Amino acid sequence: MILPQSFYQQPTLDVAKQLLGAELRHQTPEGPISGRIVETEAYMGSLDLASHSHRGQTQRNAVMFGQAGRAYVYFTYGMHYCFNVVCADEGIAEAVLIRALEPLEGIPLMERNRKTTGLRNLCSGPAKLVQALGITKAMNGQDITSGSLTIHAASDRSFEVTTSSRVGIKQGIEHQWRYFIKDNPFVSKGKPSV
DNA sequence: GACCAGATTGTCT
DNA sequence: GACAATCTGGTCA
Numbered sequence: 001m002i003l004p005q006s007f008y009q010q011p012t013l014d015v016a017k018q019l020l021g022a023e024l025r026h027q028t029p030e031g032p033i034s035g036r037i038v039e040t041e042a043y044m045g046s047l048d049l050a051s052h053s054h055r056g057q058t059q060r061n062a063v064m065f066g067q068a069g070r071a072y073v074y075f076t077y078g079m080h081y082c083f084n085v086v087c088a089d090e091g092i093a094e095a096v097l098i099r100a101l102e103p104l105e106g107i108p109l110m111e112r113n114r115k116t117t118g119l120r121n122l123c124s125g126p127a128k129l130v131q132a133l134g135i136t137k138a139m140n141g142q143d144i145t146s147g148s149l150t151i152h153a154a155s156d157r158s159f160e161v162t163t164s165s166r167v168g169i170k171q172g173i174e175h176q177w178r179y180f181i182k183d184n185p186f187v188s189k190g191k192p193s194v
Numbered sequence: 195g196a197c198c199a200g201a202t203t204g205t206c207t
Numbered sequence: 208g209a210c211a212a213t214c215t216g217g218t219c220a
Contacts, residue, residue, distance in 0.1 A: 077212095078202030078203040079201065126212070168212050169211095
């Protein structure tokens with residue numbers, strides 16, 4: 001079942017938690033590529049110093065201020081893209097960063113996109129999974145409740161969720177807004193900020 | 195396995 | 208003009 005827009009209108013921290021175990025799927029011309037979400041981070045709009053949106057709306061982060069259930073794809077570090085899911089209603093810039101996946105389908109396509117073959121190395125990081133699934137900045141603002149890029153409800157919820165502070169940020173490090181599946185080998189190696 | 199530097203460009207001050 | 212929600216490949220152990 002594709003997660004409906006109402007799923008993303010729940011409180012953002014709940015969405016981040018509940019996305020664990022769900023399946024992110026990209027229907028490409030070459031075939032489906034999908035993975036199970038094993039790590040997420042919440043970004044809480046104007047209240048959150050680590051969020052792109054804390055200083056208000058700009059051209060870059062405009063999608064975060066829009067409707068829940070859209071994709072926010074941004075470019076960073078001169079060479080990487082990251083994929084987020086927009087939460088909350090229009091005017092409230094909250095989103096969940098997808099940080100890691102466990103590869104399920106289309107693994108040969110992932111290996112080609114990533115130009116590497118280690119299963120453990122295909123999707124264990126936000127920029128890695130974007131590359132593996134073939135997500136591009138053209139998908140910024142795309143609706144993820146229909147179309148080629150969708151998220152499907154978890155079929156298995158028998159895992160423990162762990163939290164930590166977020167990775168790769170210098171502000172807002174006091175919040176424990178990173179969620180990941182305990183003992184899952186596909187979680188990123190990123191070191192929490194605290 | 196842990197730690198470190200370099201890559202590389204869009205975006206905001 | 209500085210820096211970024213990162214990754215990779217190097218060195219050293």
